[in-house]
Amino acid sequence: MAQRRKVGNMLGLAVLSAVAGRPMHPYEMASVLRARGKDDDMKLKWGSLYTVVGNLEKHGFIEAVESGRQGGRPERTVYRITDAGYGEMADWVRELIGVPEPEFPRFKAGLSVMGVLSPDEVTALLLERIALLEKRVAHLRATLAEHGDVPRVFLIETEYDLAMHEAEAAWVRAMLAEFTDGSLPGLAEWREFHRTGAVPPELADLAERGATKD
Amino acid sequence: MAQRRKVGNMLGLAVLSAVAGRPMHPYEMASVLRARGKDDDMKLKWGSLYTVVGNLEKHGFIEAVESGRQGGRPERTVYRITDAGYGEMADWVRELIGVPEPEFPRFKAGLSVMGVLSPDEVTALLLERIALLEKRVAHLRATLAEHGDVPRVFLIETEYDLAMHEAEAAWVRAMLAEFTDGSLPGLAEWREFHRTGAVPPELADLAERGATKD
DNA sequence: CTGCGTATATTCGTAGACGAGTATTCGGCA
DNA sequence: TGCCGAATACTCGTCTACGAATATACGCAG
Numbered sequence: 001m002a003q004r005r006k007v008g009n010m011l012g013l014a015v016l017s018a019v020a021g022r023p024m025h026p027y028e029m030a031s032v033l034r035a036r037g038k039d040d041d042m043k044l045k046w047g048s049l050y051t052v053v054g055n056l057e058k059h060g061f062i063e064a065v066e067s068g069r070q071g072g073r074p075e076r077t078v079y080r081i082t083d084a085g086y087g088e089m090a091d092w093v094r095e096l097i098g099v100p101e102p103e104f105p106r107f108k109a110g111l112s113v114m115g116v117l118s119p120d121e122v123t124a125l126l127l128e129r130i131a132l133l134e135k136r137v138a139h140l141r142a143t144l145a146e147h148g149d150v151p152r153v154f155l156i157e158t159e160y161d162l163a164m165h166e167a168e169a170a171w172v173r174a175m176l177a178e179f180t181d182g183s184l185p186g187l188a189e190w191r192e193f194h195r196t197g198a199v200p201p202e203l204a205d206l207a208e209r210g211a212t213k214d
Numbered sequence: 215m216a217q218r219r220k221v222g223n224m225l226g227l228a229v230l231s232a233v234a235g236r237p238m239h240p241y242e243m244a245s246v247l248r249a250r251g252k253d254d255d256m257k258l259k260w261g262s263l264y265t266v267v268g269n270l271e272k273h274g275f276i277e278a279v280e281s282g283r284q285g286g287r288p289e290r291t292v293y294r295i296t297d298a299g300y301g302e303m304a305d306w307v308r309e310l311i312g313v314p315e316p317e318f319p320r321f322k323a324g325l326s327v328m329g330v331l332s333p334d335e336v337t338a339l340l341l342e343r344i345a346l347l348e349k350r351v352a353h354l355r356a357t358l359a360e361h362g363d364v365p366r367v368f369l370i371e372t373e374y375d376l377a378m379h380e381a382e383a384a385w386v387r388a389m390l391a392e393f394t395d396g397s398l399p400g401l402a403e404w405r406e407f408h409r410t411g412a413v414p415p416e417l418a419d420l421a422e423r424g425a426t427k428d
Numbered sequence: 429c430t431g432c433g434t435a436t437a438t439t440c441g442t443a444g445a446c447g448a449g450t451a452t453t454c455g456g457c458a
Numbered sequence: 459t460g461c462c463g464a465a466t467a468c469t470c471g472t473c474t475a476c477g478a479a480t481a482t483a484c485g486c487a488g
Contacts, residue, residue: 151400186365
């Protein structure tokens with residue numbers, strides 16, 4: 001099958017970045033990553049931790065250095081990153097930063113099927129969305145302000161997140177305006193379709209053969 | 215376990231939106247969805263088609279209307295959407311449009327661990343990214359221009375995609391400028407860290423306890 | 429000193445995603 | 459008319475992600 005990455009789960013990257021600092025045992029990785037707020041940056045499911053750590057070890061990206069008990073706690077295995085692991089991590093990051101991949105945000109999916117709702121309902125939903133987006137934007141701003149002493153480069157992913165949320169909010173506001181004043185081409189046909197359930201004749205072929213995007 | 219949606223795969227929404235128009239058999243759904251370019255809007259894996267259709271049926275969102283053979287082709291089952299299915303679809307779309315959920319774009323993940331690379335390398339990667347983003351932007355523009363006769367509201371997800379790509383490109387360009395002229399706070403520390411492998415003292419506690427984001 | 433909530437640390441079962449494979453038919457061309 | 463490649467239509471087995479369960483230790487309130 002030859003998949004792209006031997007360990008594809010993003011949690012793998014997070015784990016590598018954690019053990020790159022110093023050797024750790026799995027539970028400690030989770031604590032460190034949680035403390036750093038890495039789960040705001042990537043989709044991390046702690047239920048996958050031991051599976052992923054096992055896979056990383058199987059592929060030689062990390063290796064056990066020590067496996068003993070301290071205090072009365074259950075046995076723990078401490079892992080260290082290998083050269084191969086460091087290479088994999090660097091290459092992975094290079095790819096993530098250098099090569100934009102098609103992404104599928106839920107909102108895009110929603111927009112693409114919004115036709116099943118009425119224009120009025122969609123208008124209301126967009127208003128709701130804007131309110132929630134503004135809350136998120138405020139929260140991100142607060143986070144950045146709170147860390148005024150941390151050099152910006154270390155919070156770059158939060159700045160990015162903020163910029164993207166602002167851009168989305170701006171776009172939604174602009175779109176909403178076109179909805180509200182009725183200036184958006186196609187609104188009438190859409191409303192017609194929703195009232196009667198029939199596809200307006202001038203769009204029939206489109207609907208049938210589909211608006212091929214390419 | 216009581217998951218959020220009985221059928222969680224986005225392909226399920228796509229299938230519902232296809233059969234909402236008229237009854238179809240699975241393979242036809244795939245053709246229609248492909249023709250409409252829905253796989254640009256959502257992450258659709260055709261390998262999951264029959265599983266998903268089966269699940270939708272199991273939960274009463276679609277039902278078989280006819281199951282026979284035409285011509286000499288293998289037997290096909292034609293499905294129709296049910297009222298419950300229509301309700302589920304509408305509710306699903308409402309959620310996707312009205313409620314922004316945290317998203318985890320790969321770029322954000324990459325930025326959050328860019329520290330493992332050198333500032334110079336990241337600079338080069340950002341340049342590469344911009345070039346590729348511009349290509350995507352051009353392509354999206356071309357797609358929209360090509361469909362000049364289609365009312366804009368029917369291509370809204372493409373407009374959104376375009377706006378988001380442009381916003382990202384703008385952000386990356388701005389960030390790159392700060393990298394290049396060295397004005398971004400923290401660059402020196404980062405470069406220092408990368409040259410010596412040691413965490414600069416003023417950041418030691420940060421690195422250790424982590425920059426808690428909340 | 430005893431009980432209990434919280435943090436530590438890990439295992440396991442299973443639902444479901446999806447790649448790869450299979451079988452049949454059709455159209456066209458030699 | 460007979461062959462081949464493309465399109466049609468679907469099945470199956472693997473693999474993994476991850477939720478939920480488990481178990482022990484620690485701190486502190488009563």
